[in-house]
Amino acid sequence: MKNEVHVYSEIGQLKTVLLHKPYHEIENLVPEYLERLLFDDIAYIKQARIEHDVFADLLRKNGAEVLYLSDLVSEVLENEEIKNKFLDEFIDEGNVSSVQLKKTLIEYLKNFETKDMVEKIISGIRTKDIPEIKNKSLVDMVNEREDYPFYLDPLPNLYFQRDPFATIGSGITLNRMSTITRNRETIFAKYIFDYHSRFKGVHKWYDRNEKYALEGGDELVLSNKVLAIGISQRTTAKAIQSVAKRILGKESFETILAFNIPKARAYMHLDTVFTMVDHDSFTIHPGIEGPLELYSIRMDKDNSLSIKFEKEELSTILSKYLDLPSVNLIRCGGGDFIDAGREQWSDGSNTLAISPGKVLCYDRNYVTNEALRKNGIEVIEMPSYELSRGRGGPRCMSMPLVREDLN
Structure with missing residues (x-):
């Protein structure tokens, strides 16, 4: 077995993925402490575990090795x-x-x-x-x-494995979570990457003892040269700048695109409003397009950061940095205000790419799923009656450890 991680895109064939199947921690949620534990609702755990098993089985059937935290x-x-x-x-x-x-x-x-x-x-x-x-x-x-x-306290958010750490290239960011409630989750990843025979010694681009909050739902590997990181409710601009100083110019990474998104519960991470589904296609929640600000960060020859406010449209910026003739932005809810708002609440934009143009989505977001299909994306649906109550979709629930490189 390889003792390293390898992720240089959002869409390369998924080979190894880390999950956590929720259990008694969800049953320890009560209404009085939902806000403290960052939940809006309480899932029926028996059904949630059935849905999670379907999720894992779909990943296996599509070629991924599934590991459990x-x-x-x-x-x-x-x-x-x-x-x-x-x-x-x-x-x-x-x-x-x-x-x-x-x-x-x-x-x-x-x-x-x-x-x-x-x-x-x-x-x-x-x-x-x-x-x-x-x-x-x-x-x-x-x-x-x-x-x-x-x-x-219980750790009910742990089934969102995307956040405590993030795989970038052959290393990880071991994150500092924005709330005390979730920061203990990162201890599990710390011990895996410090001591597990399969993963110990993996390079850390960021560590959990850092000053500034950084969460994995805000970190996207758009290509082997370009990262996207959200300035969000849970990730700070200072953390992004720290990551930029350590990763740009290392391996193949040249640019970080920092997306400044609204600081709201419905948009808590970048991947709740924007994900990559194919070489030139992305899902996006139309509610962020107006207020979105985007900055490019690169490393100068003197090893200082060059930061630029990007004034062009998002599609133009993505085309430029990903070296594509054009990109296709597929809007959550088909772009309809009501449908987008409803399906965004249950993570309509939070897709998990299994391979280029093939994504796993919650079945309840049928308007968005149909919009994806009309744009040539193969959509595999999974049940989401209870898992969706935690406010996180298939991407939120998974941490890719190995993806095949793109041609």
Whole structure:
């Protein structure tokens, strides 16, 4: 097996992909804490898991090896020394209130087999899971009186594997998430890329201890020369500039196109409003076209960044930097205001390219899917009754690790 990642496009044949199948962490969502945990609704987990299995099977049937996050992490944590280090770091970042509670949580978790322990960490630890803590601190006692139901919060967003890290070329950005709620998710990727025999030593273009927020849903590999990164609700311009200094001029990458998109929940990442579906075709939500600002970032000969505000139309800018005679922007909802707004809410623009011109989409976005087909794109639909409640589509739920190079 290769011990490296390899992604130089958004559309090359997908060969290896990382997923997380949601489970008990979704069942630990309650209305009172939805905003804290970045959710708008609560999925019926039995149906959501059925839908996720269909998703994974479709990927396999189309030539992709499917890996699961919990399996890779469990393999790493079979080493007792690494397990201890992981638990120490994870619980510290879980805002645990006292040294005694931390010790109790570690003892509790180490009673599980490794795979079950990983699942328990993801699902969250309820206060009722540990009936008694000896030698409680004042902080522990005060927290108990406040009746918060978790010692460790669940990680319901983890099935959106696109965000904690992103594969670019033969390296990754190990991201700093914009919220404390999600930043613990990146610890799993840290241990995979630091310790797993298949992936350890992969180069990091960015690391989780950086100052500025960067999330994978904002990172697109448009070609082996051009990246697109969104300045969004979840990714800062400062983070993009840091990535640019480290990646431009390395490997084959020459340009970053920074898309400044509206800072709103409906447009939280660039890939919720813009994805690549073929060599010269893209989906786009028409709601961003008016307010969209775009900047090109390149590296000068003296190793300083050259940043330019691009004044032309998006299609012209993409044609120029991708060296294409023209590009086709396929609008979510067929460009209709009502249809686009409705289907954008359930990620009509969030397509996952399996190969050039062949994409996986939620079945509920039938207007957008038909628009894609009319533009020559092969659309494979997957059920989305429950998975869509998390506000993320097929691209959000997957992290490509290996794609074939384009001819």
